[in-house]
Amino acid sequence: MMKPVKFATLGAAAMVGIAGMTLVTRDRVADDSIPVREAPSIRGEEMAVLTAAPNVPAPIIRNYATKVIVELDAVEQTMRLADGVDYTFWTFGGTVPGSFIRVREGDLVEFRMKNHETSTVAHNIDLHAVTGPGGGAEATLTAPGHESTFSFTALNPGLYVYHCATAPVGIHIANGMYGLILVEPKEGLPAVDREFYVMQSEFYTKGAHGETGLQPFDMAKAVSENPDYVVFNGSVGALLGDNRLHANTGETIRLYVGNGGPNLVSSFHVIGEIFDNVYGEGGTMISQKNVQTTLVPAGGSAIVEFRSEVPGNLIMVDHAIFRAFNKGALGMIEISGAENQIVFQHREANVPSARSAQ
Numbered sequence: 281m282m283k284p285v286k287f288a289t290l291g292a293a294a295m296v297g298i299a300g301m302t303l304v305t306r307d308r309v310a311d312d313s314i315p316v317r318e319a320p321s322i323r324g325e326e327m328a329v330l331t332a333a334p335n336v337p338a339p340i341i342r343n344y345a346t347k348v349i350v351e352l353d354a355v356e357q358t359m360r361l362a363d364g365v366d367y368t369f370w371t372f373g374g375t376v377p378g379s380f381i382r383v384r385e386g387d388l389v390e391f392r393m394k395n396h397e398t399s400t401v402a403h404n405i406d407l408h409a410v411t412g413p414g415g416g417a418e419a420t421l422t423a424p425g426h427e428s429t430f431s432f433t434a435l436n437p438g439l440y441v442y443h444c445a446t447a448p449v450g451i452h453i454a455n456g457m458y459g460l461i462l463v464e465p466k467e468g469l470p471a472v473d474r475e476f477y478v479m480q481s482e483f484y485t486k487g488a489h490g491e492t493g494l495q496p497f498d499m500a501k502a503v504s505e506n507p508d509y510v511v512f513n514g515s516v517g518a519l520l521g522d523n524r525l526h527a528n529t530g531e532t533i534r535l536y537v538g539n540g541g542p543n544l545v546s547s548f549h550v551i552g553e554i555f556d557n558v559y560g561e562g563g564t565m566i567s568q569k570n571v572q573t574t575l576v577p578a579g580g581s582a583i584v585e586f587r588s589e590v591p592g593n594l595i596m597v598d599h600a601i602f603r604a605f606n607k608g609a610l611g612m613i614e615i616s617g618a619e620n621q622i623v624f625q626h627r628e629a630n631v632p633s634a635r636s637a638q
């Protein structure tokens with residue numbers, strides 16, 4: 281026990297010693313200290329508004345902590361994974377990813393999880409926003425047709441993944457049991473024009489990519505981390521065609537980006553844009569500006585923000601690029617509005633070249 285104490289003492293002395301810049305150094309040390317987080321007093325109660333991706337519940341305007349009741353069902357159901365391809369998904373709230381949950385820092389969350397009577401197995405939930413054993417996993421292990429309730433205080437703000445943590449955990453996640461919970465900082469997030477919920481994940485099927493019919497889960501491919509599908513929002517094309525996202529030029533856009541995994545790390549990129557702000561790893565500080573591609577870990581998140589300057593189609597990809605063009609990790613944001621020829625101008629494409637060979 282003595283050694284670490286001595287080391288810490290030496291470290292502090294060295295920091296002060298290096299400086300004549302003592303004030304700056306001392307402030308930094310103060311800001312970086314580990315805070316004491318205490319649950320605030322609670323006023324009133326409300327039911328959480330949950331949304332299916334790509335929608336996000338409205339920003340919280342309350343300036344006090346309340347009791348928020350979240351009701352979320354574990355539901356197993358067969359749905360489209362790709363054209364002609366079905367999969368029996370295990371879900372939170374009937375969708376993949378699961379419903380987006382939005383609470384405020386300090387809120388007392390009463391979480392009620394029902395496992396639908398048609399389920400074939402038990403399910404539970406581990407919310408990474410929870411301070412407490414298993415993120416709620418042990419408190420919510422629920423047989424089909426039953427329900428469980430636990431409560432937690434959302435001590436830390438940030439964008440957190442939740443997922444099923446029932447053994448075998450990998451299979452429950454691989455089948456679609458994950459989503460995002462945003463714990464808004466008590467001072468709120470800066471206002472933006474559009475917010476969207478985008479969550480990447482991968483699927484492992486007996487058949488190869490595109491092989492039609494109801495496809496069962498493939499354990500060997502999952503263990504070897506070789507997915508047939510890598511998708512945004514639960515299926516190939518969930519953010520393409522009629523499902524594409526929309527915004528106008530001049531608007532500010534915030535994407536809450538999650539990665540359910542179960543295995544892959546996402547190199548999240550939007551073709552034709554630059555992230556003006558990135559809240560790395562879903563934390564509450566803008567960790568970097570002017571970013572091309574941000575990493576989103578399995579079981580992690582990021583918040584990215586940008587202003588849309590010119591019209592056209594922005595393409596979301598996992599820039600591990602075969603995943604985008606061969607496995608499904610593609611999405612689109614259509615930006616409508618007036619051209620800005622200074623920022624971007626189409627000139628002449630693919631005309632015969634008059635330049636002499638060099």
Ligand SMILES: [Cu+2]
Binds near residue numbers: 370403404444446452
């Ligand atoms: Cu489960």
